[in-house]
Amino acid sequence: xxxxxxxxxxxxxxxxxxxxxxxxxxxxxxxxxxxxxxxxxxxxxxxxxxxxxxxxxxxxxxxxxxxxxxxxxxxxxxxxxxxxxxxxxxxxxxxxxxxxxxxxxxxxxxxxxxxxxxxxxxxxxxxxxxxxxxxxxxxxxxxxxxxxxxxxxxxxxxxxxxxxxxxxxxxxxxxxxxxxxxxxxxxxxxxxxxxxxxxxxxxxxxxxxxxxxxxxxxxxxxxxxxxxxxxxxxxxxxxxxxxxxxxxxxxxxxxxxxxxxxxxxxxxxxxxxxxxxxxxxxxxxxxxxxxxxxxxxxx
Amino acid sequence: xxxxxxxxxxxxxxxxxxxxxxxxxxxxxxxxxxxxxxxxxxxxxxxxxxxxxxxxxxxxxxxxxxxxxxxxxxxxxxxxxxxxxxxxxxxxxxxxxxxxxxxxxxxxxxxxxxxxxxxxxxxxxxxxxxxxxxxxxxxxxxxxxxxxxxxxxxxxxxxxxxxxxxxxxxxxxxxxxxxxxxxxxxxxxxxxxxxxxxxxxxxxxxxxxxxxxxxxxxxxxxxxxxxxxxxxxxxxxxxxxxxxxxxxxxxxxxxxxxxxxxxxxxxxxxxxxxxxxxxxxxxxxxxxxxxxxxxxxxxxxxxxxxxxxxxxxxxxxxxxxxxxxxxxxxxxxxxxxxxxxxxxxxxxxxxxxxxxxxxxxxxxxxxxxxxxxxxxxxxxxxxxxxxxxxxxxxxxxxxxxxxxxxxxxxxxxxxxxxxxxxxxxxxxxxxxxxxxxxxxxxxxxxxxxxxxxxxxxxxxxxxxxxxxxxxxxxxxxxxxxxxxxxxxxxxxxxxxxxxxxxxxxxxxxxxxxxxxxxxxxxxxxxxxxxxxxxxxxxxxxxxxxxxxxxxxxxxxxxxxxxxxxxxxxxxxxxxxxxxxxxxxxxxxxxxxxxxxxxxxxxxxx
Numbered sequence: 042x043x044x045x046x047x048x049x050x051x052x053x054x055x056x057x058x059x060x061x062x063x064x065x066x067x068x069x070x071x072x073x074x075x076x077x078x079x080x081x082x083x084x085x086x087x088x089x090x091x092x093x094x095x096x097x098x099x100x101x102x103x104x105x106x107x108x109x110x111x112x113x114x115x116x117x118x119x120x121x122x123x124x125x126x127x128x129x130x131x132x133x134x135x136x137x138x139x140x141x142x143x144x145x146x147x148x149x150x151x152x153x154x155x156x157x158x159x160x161x162x163x164x165x166x167x168x169x170x171x172x173x174x175x176x177x178x179x180x181x182x183x184x185x186x187x188x189x190x191x192x193x194x195x196x197x198x199x200x201x202x203x204x205x206x207x208x209x210x211x212x213x214x215x216x217x218x219x220x221x222x223x224x225x226x227x228x229x230x231x232x233x234x235x236x237x238x239x240x241x242x243x244x245x246x247x248x249x250x251x252x253x254x255x256x257x258x259x260x261x262x263x264x265x266x267x268x269x270x271x272x273x274x275x276x277x278x279x280x281x282x283x284x285x286x287x288x289x290x291x292x293x294x295x296x297x298x299x300x301x302x303x304x305x306x307x308x309x310x311x312x313x314x315x316x317x318x319x320x321x322x323x324x325x326x327x328x329x330x331x332x333x334x335x336x337x338x339x340x
Numbered sequence: 341x342x343x344x345x346x347x348x349x350x351x352x353x354x355x356x357x358x359x360x361x362x363x364x365x366x367x368x369x370x371x372x373x374x375x376x377x378x379x380x381x382x383x384x385x386x387x388x389x390x391x392x393x394x395x396x397x398x399x400x401x402x403x404x405x406x407x408x409x410x411x412x413x414x415x416x417x418x419x420x421x422x423x424x425x426x427x428x429x430x431x432x433x434x435x436x437x438x439x440x441x442x443x444x445x446x447x448x449x450x451x452x453x454x455x456x457x458x459x460x461x462x463x464x465x466x467x468x469x470x471x472x473x474x475x476x477x478x479x480x481x482x483x484x485x486x487x488x489x490x491x492x493x494x495x496x497x498x499x500x501x502x503x504x505x506x507x508x509x510x511x512x513x514x515x516x517x518x519x520x521x522x523x524x525x526x527x528x529x530x531x532x533x534x535x536x537x538x539x540x541x542x543x544x545x546x547x548x549x550x551x552x553x554x555x556x557x558x559x560x561x562x563x564x565x566x567x568x569x570x571x572x573x574x575x576x577x578x579x580x581x582x583x584x585x586x587x588x589x590x591x592x593x594x595x596x597x598x599x600x601x602x603x604x605x606x607x608x609x610x611x612x613x614x615x616x617x618x619x620x621x622x623x624x625x626x627x628x629x630x631x632x633x634x635x636x637x638x639x640x641x642x643x644x645x646x647x648x649x650x651x652x653x654x655x656x657x658x659x660x661x662x663x664x665x666x667x668x669x670x671x672x673x674x675x676x677x678x679x680x681x682x683x684x685x686x687x688x689x690x691x692x693x694x695x696x697x698x699x700x701x702x703x704x705x706x707x708x709x710x711x712x713x714x715x716x717x718x719x720x721x722x723x724x725x726x727x728x729x730x731x732x733x734x735x736x737x738x739x740x741x742x743x744x745x746x747x748x749x750x751x752x753x754x755x756x757x758x759x760x761x762x763x764x765x766x767x768x769x770x771x772x773x774x775x776x777x778x779x780x781x782x783x784x785x786x787x788x789x790x791x792x793x794x795x796x797x798x799x800x801x802x803x804x805x806x807x808x809x810x811x812x813x814x815x816x817x818x819x820x821x822x823x824x825x826x827x828x829x830x831x832x833x834x835x836x837x838x839x840x841x842x843x844x845x846x847x848x849x850x851x852x853x854x855x856x857x858x859x860x861x862x863x864x865x866x867x868x869x870x871x872x873x874x875x876x877x878x879x880x881x882x883x884x885x886x887x888x889x890x891x892x893x894x895x896x897x898x899x900x901x902x903x904x905x906x907x908x909x910x911x912x913x914x915x916x917x918x919x920x921x922x923x924x925x926x927x928x929x930x931x932x933x934x935x936x937x938x939x940x941x942x943x944x945x
Binding site: 095097117119131146 | 421
């Protein structure tokens with residue numbers, strides 16, 4: 042395992058009784074990158090995040106953060122990790138300022154001023170009890186707490202849940218982008234694919250607990266294409282192009298190609314004597330739907 | 341540890357409402373005591389009573405609620421990750437949270453109790469102080485138990501069934517452990533065992549959650565599994581420690597007995613019963629049945645005394661039926677003619693009382709304090725029952741024949757003590773004719789031991805020196821002031837102690853044998869034709885009854901201990917050639933009176 046790795050999950054399996062939530066997942070996240078872990082509800086994202094944080098012992102496999110086993114070294118490692126959980130987990134009776142004071146005594150690199158500034162910017166009153174905040178405000182407090190620890194790694198489990206549009210935009214464009222600029226490793230799970238597409242360096246897609254895609258965003262977008270044939274349905278796969286999600290589209294066919302290559306496609310097009318063909322690149326959201334939709338295929 | 345203190349402080353801050361509630365409750369007794377309907381305004385006793393009840397209720401209630409919620413609620417709400425996402429060790433989380441909960445419990449209790457304690461200290465110490473100490477300790481246990489139960493129930497895991505089975509097994513194991521002590525009424529041992537188990541279980545319950553958080557962390561089911569994996573082996577270790585203690589106590593041998601020891605031996609077959617307090621084992625009463633080869637058979641749960649049949653073929657004893665009602669007994673018997681025989685429960689219940697077997701061991705007569713009843717042991721049938729005694733009494737009884745029981749009874753001394761005279765009455769109960777007949781009355785005697793001739797035809801009251809007819813009570817002879825343990829031999833010779841001599845009263849002559857020192861002499865009987873064994877001054881003397889010569893002295897030896905029945909006054913011949921039970925120092929042994937050879941017990945185990 043490289044010391045460059047912020048996170049390395051090695052063949053991690055998590056089961057709840059007979060149900061397998063995470064199935065033999067191997068995952069590496071380089072330091073100073075933004076990694077988006079995507080998946081539909083129940084795909085196993087939160088279970089994998091819990092295993093990565095050492096909150097839950099995998100039934101099989103192990104996880105390392107900065108090269109150290111997270112299960113045995115969690116307490117030490119958490120000093121370098123900021124966490125924004127899916128469900129805000131701070132005690133509801135605690136006041137916002139007390140949460141800051143509590144963290145200040147636990148984290149060696151705590152920045153009180155950063156916490157105070159961020160809370161002020163979010164417009165949250167420090168005297169308010171955590172339980173009295175709105176869902177979005179709770180997320181903002183958790184974010185402020187996570188970032189004030191001066192972390193080397195930030196794990197954001199669906200951080201936009203409950204945030205309004207402005208707050209979402211601020212989170213992606215200011216906060217996460219800022220962290221990326223400062224060389225902080227970010228692992229984020231989110232359903233807001235449009236926003237993360239511009240920031241994420243790498244994407245992993247979980248489906249039914251299995252990591253079906255783990256790739257740099259640019260590389261992935263290069264190889265995924267949507268091809269629409271105007272007339273008769275066409276059998277696309279001639280050994281050179283791999284298709285996913287072939288379906289009827291009007292009188293013709295729409296196919297998603299997972300290994301698009303200009304040269305190979307031109308050769309196929311001339312061999313098949315196709316005239317009206319439309320090739321378009323795909324957004325992260327479209328790729329996600331193609332990969333993790335009901336008929337999605339492994340890329 | 342800093343993290344634990346930090347967590348404890350934080351958790352305590354959340355308990356403000358609890359402390360405010362306690363404050364309100366603390367004032368309540370004073371308000372109640374000045375209510376208009378009360379006659380004595382400000383009655384300290386009333387204030388203390390109300391405050392005590394409120395403090396008790398709040399203390400226990402708080403420990404129940406905090407035990408169930410301190411870890412359980414954040415675990416099931418998914419909020420335990422708040423701590424696990426921080427550089428805090430799992431043990432610190434548990435120590436911090438548990439400390440805060442226990443401080444909150446004690447503090448809420450103290451807030452309610454303190455004002456009334458300051459107001460009326462005297463009433464507090466009289467009424468509540470002992471209860472409150474138990475309440476605080478109990479709250480500690482309740483907190484840990486509730487935490488474990490809450491974790492198990494909240495997990496909604498199938499493991500709960502296993503926990504339930506193990507909990508039931510634990511209760512069963514505790515019951516089995518307590519049983520021998522409870523049955524023998526060993527209250528001190530029960531306390532010691534309770535303390536061992538209690539401290540052990542509290543330690544396990546306090547430590548296991550640290551493992552729960554270390555290995556189960558934020559997942560409910562994994563948390564439950566981790567708790568169970570730590571809890572039950574811990575409980576097993578505590579149970580093993582308790583079992584080892586119980587095992588050590590009940591492993592006492594006859595040589596471990598000290599103080600007052602009950603020994604009974606039937607010279608007919610040589611079987612022996614020994615019972616007494618075991619050394620270094622608090623108030624444990626150990627009982628043993630020794631076979632003629634010296635083999636020791638531990639008996640249990642408890643034999644207070646045993647009665648052999650005159651033929652030595654069977655033995656009967658009483659065992660407590662229920663540890664919660666130790667005075668309720670059931671009669672058990674054992675066939676002594678077979679080595680592999682097992683004790684048989686007769687189904688005959690009695691409160692504390694006396695019983696005697698018929699000569700062949702087939703019938704039993706039971707005196708329960710008021711009624712004499714005669715049962716057939718084989719048929720397990722009550723043959724006859726009669727209310728004989730209107731007042732508490734002491735006495736002797738024996739089967740003259742299988743159908744006839746003779747009872748010699750006199751009321752207990754109640755006022756004047758041992759020198760007040762009582763009038764023993766001789767009564768015969770005839771099972772076949774279903775009659776009760778008073779056959780005679782003895783002249784008034786001081787409380788004493790009654791011994792009979794081997795055939796029961798004559799009775800001798802010790803201390804009084806009065807020899808009477810065994811059926812009519814008519815006086816036959818007076819020997820004056822004699823010792824406590826006389827004997828009538830088979831040929832009618834009466835042997836008594838008179839101050840410093842042993843007087844051998846033959847029908848035609850009398851010999852006085854000077855004892856070698858002062859002290860009581862216990863005339864044990866004939867160990868060989870014409871040879872009397874007398875225990876005196878820690879030694880056994882063998883005296884020739886014809887010449888009055890002390891032929892042999894066995895120093896540092898007590899015995900032979902052949903009181904074969906606690907209530908049958910008829911001695912059994914002990915010159916059967918069978919070994920007789922004696923004690924040398926702390927050690928029991930079988931003794932051959934002819935050769936003086938001693939064989940330690942345990943050979944035939």
